[in-house]
Amino acid sequence: MIRYERFFKLEANEEKSRLMMNAFGFLMHEKEKGISGYYNLPIDGENLLKEINSYIIQEDEVYQNAENIVVIGIGGSSLGAKAIDSMLRHKYNNLKKLLFLENPDPVSISKTLNRIKKHNSIFVVISKSGGTIETTSIFKTVLKEFDMDLKSEDAKRVLIISDEGSPLCKFADFYGIKAFTIPKNVGGRFSVLSSVGIVPLSLAGYDMRNVLKGAKHMIKRFFNSKEEHIAIKALYYCKNYQKTPINVLFSYADFLEDFTKWFIQLWAESLGKIDKDGKNVGLTPVAHIGSIDQHSFLQLIMQGPRDKTVTFIKVEDFENDLKIPDISLKYIEKTDYINNHTFNELINAECDATKESLVKEGIPVDTITLDKVNEENVGELIAYFELLTSYAGAIFDINTYDQPGVEFGKKILVKKFKGN
Amino acid sequence: MIRYERFFKLEANEEKSRLMMNAFGFLMHEKEKGISGYYNLPIDGENLLKEINSYIIQEDEVYQNAENIVVIGIGGSSLGAKAIDSMLRHKYNNLKKLLFLENPDPVSISKTLNRIKKHNSIFVVISKSGGTIETTSIFKTVLKEFDMDLKSEDAKRVLIISDEGSPLCKFADFYGIKAFTIPKNVGGRFSVLSSVGIVPLSLAGYDMRNVLKGAKHMIKRFFNSKEEHIAIKALYYCKNYQKTPINVLFSYADFLEDFTKWFIQLWAESLGKIDKDGKNVGLTPVAHIGSIDQHSFLQLIMQGPRDKTVTFIKVEDFENDLKIPDISLKYIEKTDYINNHTFNELINAECDATKESLVKEGIPVDTITLDKVNEENVGELIAYFELLTSYAGAIFDINTYDQPGVEFGKKILVKKFKGN
Numbered sequence: 001m002i003r004y005e006r007f008f009k010l011e012a013n014e015e016k017s018r019l020m021m022n023a024f025g026f027l028m029h030e031k032e033k034g035i036s037g038y039y040n041l042p043i044d045g046e047n048l049l050k051e052i053n054s055y056i057i058q059e060d061e062v063y064q065n066a067e068n069i070v071v072i073g074i075g076g077s078s079l080g081a082k083a084i085d086s087m088l089r090h091k092y093n094n095l096k097k098l099l100f101l102e103n104p105d106p107v108s109i110s111k112t113l114n115r116i117k118k119h120n121s122i123f124v125v126i127s128k129s130g131g132t133i134e135t136t137s138i139f140k141t142v143l144k145e146f147d148m149d150l151k152s153e154d155a156k157r158v159l160i161i162s163d164e165g166s167p168l169c170k171f172a173d174f175y176g177i178k179a180f181t182i183p184k185n186v187g188g189r190f191s192v193l194s195s196v197g198i199v200p201l202s203l204a205g206y207d208m209r210n211v212l213k214g215a216k217h218m219i220k221r222f223f224n225s226k227e228e229h230i231a232i233k234a235l236y237y238c239k240n241y242q243k244t245p246i247n248v249l250f251s252y253a254d255f256l257e258d259f260t261k262w263f264i265q266l267w268a269e270s271l272g273k274i275d276k277d278g279k280n281v282g283l284t285p286v287a288h289i290g291s292i293d294q295h296s297f298l299q300l301i302m303q304g305p306r307d308k309t310v311t312f313i314k315v316e317d318f319e320n321d322l323k324i325p326d327i328s329l330k331y332i333e334k335t336d337y338i339n340n341h342t343f344n345e346l347i348n349a350e351c352d353a354t355k356e357s358l359v360k361e362g363i364p365v366d367t368i369t370l371d372k373v374n375e376e377n378v379g380e381l382i383a384y385f386e387l388l389t390s391y392a393g394a395i396f397d398i399n400t401y402d403q404p405g406v407e408f409g410k411k412i413l414v415k416k417f418k419g420n
Numbered sequence: 421m422i423r424y425e426r427f428f429k430l431e432a433n434e435e436k437s438r439l440m441m442n443a444f445g446f447l448m449h450e451k452e453k454g455i456s457g458y459y460n461l462p463i464d465g466e467n468l469l470k471e472i473n474s475y476i477i478q479e480d481e482v483y484q485n486a487e488n489i490v491v492i493g494i495g496g497s498s499l500g501a502k503a504i505d506s507m508l509r510h511k512y513n514n515l516k517k518l519l520f521l522e523n524p525d526p527v528s529i530s531k532t533l534n535r536i537k538k539h540n541s542i543f544v545v546i547s548k549s550g551g552t553i554e555t556t557s558i559f560k561t562v563l564k565e566f567d568m569d570l571k572s573e574d575a576k577r578v579l580i581i582s583d584e585g586s587p588l589c590k591f592a593d594f595y596g597i598k599a600f601t602i603p604k605n606v607g608g609r610f611s612v613l614s615s616v617g618i619v620p621l622s623l624a625g626y627d628m629r630n631v632l633k634g635a636k637h638m639i640k641r642f643f644n645s646k647e648e649h650i651a652i653k654a655l656y657y658c659k660n661y662q663k664t665p666i667n668v669l670f671s672y673a674d675f676l677e678d679f680t681k682w683f684i685q686l687w688a689e690s691l692g693k694i695d696k697d698g699k700n701v702g703l704t705p706v707a708h709i710g711s712i713d714q715h716s717f718l719q720l721i722m723q724g725p726r727d728k729t730v731t732f733i734k735v736e737d738f739e740n741d742l743k744i745p746d747i748s749l750k751y752i753e754k755t756d757y758i759n760n761h762t763f764n765e766l767i768n769a770e771c772d773a774t775k776e777s778l779v780k781e782g783i784p785v786d787t788i789t790l791d792k793v794n795e796e797n798v799g800e801l802i803a804y805f806e807l808l809t810s811y812a813g814a815i816f817d818i819n820t821y822d823q824p825g826v827e828f829g830k831k832i833l834v835k836k837f838k839g840n
Contacts, residue, residue, distance in 0.1 A: 009820070012623035070812070072591075074711070074712055074715055075712060075713075075715030075716055076715065076716070079448055080577070084556055086433055090527050090531070102483060102712060103674050103709065103710075103711060103712050103767070103768045104711060104763045104767045104770070105672075105673055105674045105675075105677060105738070105763065105767055106738045106741075106742040106762065106763035106764050106767075106824055107510050107673070107674065107738055107739035107740055108674040108675070109509070109742060109763060110614060110740060110742055119772055120441075123792070129548065130752065131752060131754055131755055133758060133766070134711060134766075136749075136752055136755040137744040137755065137758055137763070137766065140744055140745050140747045140759075141742065141743075141744060141745060141763075142748070142774030143747060144745035144747065148513070167751045167754065168751070168752060170750075170751040171750055171751040171752050174750045174751060175750075187466045188715075200460045200784070241725070242725075245666075245727055246665075246666065252525075253527070253594055254523050254525045254527065254528040255527060255528070256526075264716070264717065265713070265715070265716030266716075267716065268716055268717045268719065268720035268724075269715075269716040269717065269719040269720065270722070271720070271724070272719050272720025272722070272725075273719075273723050273724070273725050274723050276469055280723060280724055280725050280726055281724065281725065282720050282723070282724025282725055283724075284666055284704075284706065284727070284728075285615075286704065289523065290523075291494070291523060291524060291554060292494055292495060292523050293495075293685070294524060294826060294829060295494055295495030295496065295608075295685070295826060295827075296495055296496070296609065296684070296685030296687075296688055296689040296823075297684065297685065297688045297689065298825065298826050298829065299688065299689040299692050299693075299705065299823045299824075299825040299826050300688035300689065300691070300692025300702050300825075301825075302692070302825030302826070302828065303692050303693050303694050303700060303702070303824070303825040304688075304692030304693070304700055304701065304702025304703075304704070305661070305662075305700050305701065305702055306700055307665055307704070308704075318525070318526045320526035320527055320530060321526075322485075322526040322529060322561065323561075324557045324560055324561060325560050325561060325563070325564035327563060327564065329560070329591055330591055330594045330595075331587045331588070331589075331590040331591040331594060332550065332551060332556055332587045332588060332591050334551055334587065335551055335553055335556040335557065337837045338553060338557055338833065338837060339560075339647045341837065342526065343524045343525065343526035343529060343557070343561075344526050346524045346553070346554075346557065347523070347524045347526075349833055349836045349837065350524070350833055352832075352836070353830070353832035353833040353836060354829045356521045356829075356832050357828040357829040357832060360828075374523070378810055395821065401472075403716075403719045404719075405445070405718065405719040405720075405722030406714060406715060406716075406718050406719050406722070406724040408722065408777040408780075409714060409718065409773045409774045409776075409777040410773070412772075412776050412777060413769055413770055413773040414757065416769045416772070416773060417757045417758060417761065417769065418757045420444075
């Protein structure tokens with residue numbers, strides 16, 4: 001269960017009601033016409049889970065011996081799986097390791113390659129377009145490093161995830177490598193609940209059915225007009241994008257850090273656009289972890305320019321009863337007031353205290369409270385932020401799903417190596 | 421060697437020259453009157469290194485058996501050591517592990533505690549004030565978890581780092597625990613080159629003398645007016661804090677991520693202040709890692725609101741010759757143009773391409789190019805950002821070194837547990 005609370009007001013008026021209705025209608029249209037496919041991923045998920053299960057049964061020996069699921073993919077192809085892995089790992093025993101070969105940074109690639117061996121790894125190569133230079137380069141390096149021959153049994157420990165008909169899918173077909181496809185109408189940053197996230201996470205041992213279920217219910221409730229808070233928040237953010245251009249996500253749990261990275265790419269890339277009037281619109285996401293950043297970034301929120309909204313994510317029950325022991329140490333007795341309380345209580349009281357001090361300052365604050373971290377809540381949280389993003393995009397009246405601005409650099413890069 | 425390049429112009433005029441002179445004079449004054457003590461840390465470092473060496477010789481048995489240096493500290497007490505550890509670890513063999521017990525998150529504390537044993541660990545408890553609730557709580561938990569008796573030999577595997585005369589120093593004195601002090605005029609976020617960073621990093625096995633040397637030379641050159649680019653950049657940022665309130669640090673190496681976290685707390689907490697006219701001033705730091713975030717956040721920079729400056733950090737030579745092998749794979753031959761190039765070349769070409777596309781858009785860009793990652797460059801980089809921060813603070817005419825805004829929440833917290 002997740003609770004959403006808002007500590008700022010959106011004054012209602014006719015224009016706002018009209019904007020909200022329009023945006024809602026637009027999302028409904030996107031969903032029904034298949035303009036954006038992510039709304040249906042939780043429903044398609046059943047078939048995908050079956051497909052994954054077939055692979056596991058068919059390649060039983062490879063799968064049983066695999067200790068590492070190695071994802072080769074960057075950005076939208078890895079951030080989602082990484083986020084879910086970080087949130088849920090502490091709740092499982094006996095998961096396979098999930099490793100990411102992502103950045104073309106030679107030091108980190110070398111480090112990861114040193115941790116794995118061919119015989120105990122499955123390599124999941126993920127690229128929506130099928131031609132991501134970082135991903136294909138790292139894949140080739142893996143082939144060389146582990147002396148892999150794709151015409152041998154080695155092909156069984158490679159999986160491809162890509163758009164149907166993409167170069168990478170054709171490649172897979174040519175070598176008889178198992179490929180999972182990504183629906184064409186699902187963009188990279190909205191793809192975590194497609195094969196992009198579900199395949200590596202399922203192979204690692206996660207129960208992805210309940211993640212999908214959590215997302216499915218959220219999307220259903222949203223389209224049944226039962227999650228109006230999403231519309232209100234999106235509208236408030238968009239209407240005030242010049243006054244509060246920075247949206248801070250302040251999460252009180254270390255295991256949420258990778259999730260906030262997933263959110264940042266989703267929010268930044270979807271909403272940072274030139275709108276129909278030629279205006280540069282967008283909102284800048286920033287993520288912080290409490291209580292650590294209470295000791296620093298909080299100062300800027302409290303006393304710096306009033307250009308920020310703040311969303312707190314809090315986990316009510318960490319399902320861990322580690323306590324501050326009842327020890328009194330000479331000269332630091334002043335801190336004894338916390339003795340016998342749990343760390344769970346301490347970190348959440350810090351979250352509440354910080355929230356209260358920001359609300360008192362009149363800073364627009366809202367909170368997302370998970371009763372606990374489990375698969376369903378994770379799925380709901382993902383769907384929540386995806387819907388919030390789509391809604392904001394509809395209000396900005398932009399294309400939420402493209403990314404023309406990242407193409408310029410790619411062209412310059414190719415020129416650097418190939419010449420003109 | 422580090423190279424600083426700027427791709428934006430600051431039109432010179434009399435007012436600006438006057439502001440720059442004043443700020444420079446102000447920093448000189450801070451240094452000479454000891455108002456801020458971090459300028460002198462690299463010089464004081466010699467004595468500190470001797471003190472650390474004496475401890476190592478005296479507690480030879482404890483030290484030799486220690487595989488883990490466990491830092492118990494939060495915010496300014498841990499981010500600096502973590503940053504340096506992340507940047508330099510891949511260059512060493514045989515370092516001791518450096519572990520951080522930082523956030524009062526029960527899941528991560530439990531995870532770290534499970535990785536260590538008493539007999540192979542030294543615990544470094546760091547709190548400037550000596551009463552940080554997170555730190556003392558975790559320290560007590562460690563005492564209980566490992567059944568430590570401070571009246572026994574166990575006291576030898578505890579070190580205290582705190583302000584002279586603080587409750588924590590008095591505690592250390594009472595139990596005969598070795599304590600290192602932090603100069604009173606050095607704030608937490610400027611303390612990485614004091615005992616706060618030097619002690620744990622030296623114990624882990626790092627050559628901190630050259631880190632101090634790099635910082636010393638930078639500070640000396642700055643005060644000899646040989647690093648004017650710092651002044652120009654600070655002035656540009658402060659003059660435009662309403663037009664470009666967001667400063668993006670875009671680093672092209674995974675091992676720089678923790679450094680950017682150190683930068684974020686330094687920049688946000690130092691400059692987010694109410695100025696003498698009662699105005700909320702400050703600049704919002706944001707950090708990203710290339711090439712990963714080229715695939716997402718770049719879109720927002722390129723097409724979103726023009727409210728950002730961008731600083732690239734690039735490492736010219738990763739000292740790693742990992743190559744993209746000369747393999748051509750059926751259907752993905754299009755990516756072969758990169759074959760036989762190193763990842764070092766690829767990631768840097770991506771950095772250059774991104775930089776060029778931003779410059780073309782007229783976004784204020786500058787670059788910091790490290791010839792390689794080594795101790796001296798790390799020291800210089802730290803000093804560079806500290807000086808930039810102090811300079812910007814002087815231009816804003818604020819107190820760069822206090823943090824009144826983080827105190828409100830602390831008071832609310834105490835009330836929650838103690839009542840009124």
